[in-house]
Amino acid sequence: MSALAKNDLLPAWDDPVHDSQLTFRAVLKALSEPGLIQTLFVDIQSPSPLFLSTTALCLALADAETALWLDHDANSAALRAYLRFHCGCQLVEDVRAADFVVITDPQQWDWKNALEKCAVGTMEYPDRSVTLFVQVTSLIDGPTRLLTGPGLAHQRRINVAGLPDDFDAMWQINTQGFPLGIDVVFCHGSSILGLPRTTNIASA
8 A cells, every 4th residue: 555545544442452452342232231221431433434433443453363345335445545545454355255344325225135145154163254334314214113132021122224124034034043043233334233133123
């Protein structure tokens, strides 16, 4: 990378250790307590078209030992340079090879075939599966969905907006395949909401 290109890059964390640990803990909490919105109190200049929360997830979780796939709208030279420089991660063209997938337009994502396209782990190593970072239009203004499963003493309502109709059908198949499957972290602004493969969805 040229010196000029480096100068053009947006900065990452103000406090790398504190901010990355804070984000990592928030992701763990989001996935262990499905449906509870977690706000990331970090200050980042996010490269377009990523939200602050999506950028923070990439910075905290992606590294030289992980592979990241970007959807069409996010697959710009500027964003790829940012991620390579700050995360050191592999940017792959084959979504099957990805540990993390960034989806900035869930309406255009092929949810029907997501489980065939992405790594879902194996019976020996179910953790060798993908986590999707899905940007949505809102975490509070969408249709009501009811969550049940581990980590939930009672049904929990979520109102994620911007998901296509075939997401719920895919998710039902995903939970039935446990321990294999994919996990999702929804992102909007500076907030995230976790949906692990153990969590069931029903319409209200």
